[in-house]
Amino acid sequence: MTFHDPTALAEQTPPRLPRAFTSMMSTSAAEGFGDVLARTLLPILAVSILGFGTGFVGILNSIGLASFLLLGVPVGMLIDRLRNRHRAMRVATIARCLVLLGLFASLYAGWLSGAVVIGAAVVIGFADVVFTTAQSTVIPRLVQTERLKHAYSRLAIVNQTASTAAAATGSLTLGLLGMPGMIWAAICSYAASVLFQRGIKLDSAPAQRSPARRGKGSFRDGFQTLHRVPALWALTQSGALTNAGVMLGNTVLPVFLLRDLGVAPAAFAALGIVSAIGAILGAGLSPRLSAKFGLRTLRIAAAFLSVPAVAMAIACQQLPGHELIWLSAQSLTWSFLVSISAVAGAEVLPRSVPAEELATVGSAQRTITLGIMPIAALLGGAIAALTGPVPLLCVWAVLAGAAALPILREQSLKSFR
Template sequence: MTTAPPAPARRSDRLSDNPDLRNLFTAAAAAKLGAHLSYVAVPLVAIEVLGASAGEVGALAALAVAADLLFGLPAGAWVDRVRKRRLMVAADLARAALLLSVPVAWWLDALTIWQLFAAVFLAGLGTTVFEIAQQSLLPAIVDRDRLTGANGRLVALDSALTIGGRGVAGFVVALAGAPLAVLGNAIGYAWSALFVRRIGDEPAPARTRPRAADLTEGARHVWRHPALRALALSGAANNCAIQLFLTMLPLVWLDAGLSPAGLGVMLAVGGAGSLAGAAAARRLRARLGTGRSLWMIGAFAALPALCLPLTGIGMWTWAAGAAWALVGASVGVANVVGMSLRQQLTPDALLGRMNAAFRFAFMGAVALGASAAAVVGEFASPRAAIAVGAAGMAVQWTITFAARRSLTVPSGSLVE
């Protein structure tokens, strides 16, 4: 009499049951906490230490994501052919060294805007590689029918750290100066590398010969699938609009005589909204369906988003803060539901290239938004750039609304 082999262990989305997911989560916490510190501090280094103009602040924001435009698609093809864990460790260590150079140069009184540009651009390249690899590694350590829960935890983590990290960054900048806050980013990346190394080896990637078509295969997969195409277009539109707001926010805030600590709180408010959206995403998807959960929260935040240009105008700043929280909630829902749907609609062999195609679209839109902010901020005003971004946030949800019938989850791919 023979016995059936035991069923393979399920790779849970619970941190307590899945040590690899726990290590990935801890690494993400360390890296993202540092990144949120730097998110507030780097523009303030440019403005307060180096006296940067609105155009230079916009250029700095564009350079932070320019690597996605230049190297995003080749990085996706590369990620599909190598062990992702090792690549993530190398990217973490490179980013740590680059960010460490900023406070060291400041301490030596040798920091220039060109060094800041270079450090931000090259660290952005490391982030491109790291995040494509992380998104592609997740289905190897969590069952596909558990991806919504795992993505929800990672998005909630990012949102929680946006609240804490950016809020704390404002106070760190106020107390110790912006360059020392950038040091926290370097330390975060170093800690992240330690925990990524503890993740078990993933299955060996396919050893196929590289082809020129590999660079665009992920983009073709996204464009030809109506659901993926709608997710890419709506996310890109929202990213562009949000970046117009975020790029000019420090200038508007400081010009109004408000403190760096208050700027950190304003940014943290958006993180609070994103955390709430991520926490509610799974229930919203179960109650409303995938399509409606993606467009309805965006529609709900549309009119409040038009209050964002009131930032820094007396008590209207409170209304702008509330609007920013609602925009953050819509982003939290879209990140969890959209990311899970993307992973479920893509075969393993294309995950890296699919994620690279989305990152190319999303970060390209961020670069476009930052560049537009630099132009509008320089030739009109920073507040005018925020108004343009607010208008974009108010209408981007119409893209997923138009494609709502195609935004469905494959049968049996989710566990409620």
């Protein structure tokens, strides 16, 4: 678990990652592109074609997160029992491709209904869980241990760039080619992912549980292992606090900016682009900053600096200059710091957990870090309706800073750089 001096030279030079990982990045980009288009497409079908309202759209938007919360651990246990986890990725991608083909056919045949759209969302959400879980076990087999953090950094950059490009492309495609064009763009993206996955070559079979342990797994195993590794448990707690802040900000900030400050919708959309740039920069710089300052110091600094980053939004009316200047700075800085926190420490899980338990423990970790998000959104929205958004923005800042506390308490993180 300790990084020693022999890796110092590697930290100073750009790492050479294997060709198979390049295929993994291409696959991930195509998957992310298709996911954004699909998740944009479903609410549009529900509202524009079927005439449903916000309640139905809320259900659609919750299905993806609910899939990770309800199915993450069982899927992780299943993935850990598979010998060919790469094949699970391919099956998940093909399933999403077929679902979108079914949507296209039902749209033209007149079979489209609320049940069909919900069913599509469920299959896409389940396939996303399978793909993400299987991918998390394949990456450590493609990349040397000392290169993992660089691999996760590049993957985060690719994913963020693909998501940003997909959002812009989706709007353009919808305007030029309509709904069928958007559906086919998503289908082609998933099909490209299947082709890219052919370049992911694995040299050996993954480690398997012993026959004595293979049938004894339970839902608690992943959480127990997670709790037994102090460094991993501290990062999980910190990530949950950061994600609670992220979701609270995503819930309250649009109301504060659009309703209370009167920010134009076009300007608000531009802030999203600034935020994406910050996330890409943070993912790119995270490995270098971690190598220079150490993982523990970097995560503590990112959490503490997040407090003034959020404060810029709270105090944008009192600060000198135009409000949009401070809101842009807030979007850029907050996304930059959150991206650093997301990438820094991503290699701790595969370095701390046996390969045969990686999917199960990773799923347990995601259940905690993602599970806090709908709770934060629901509570934040309800409380903000009573108190207004500003007090909740202050809570957001407190949560962002509190993410440093689990890291401060855990000394074993000093061994990671």
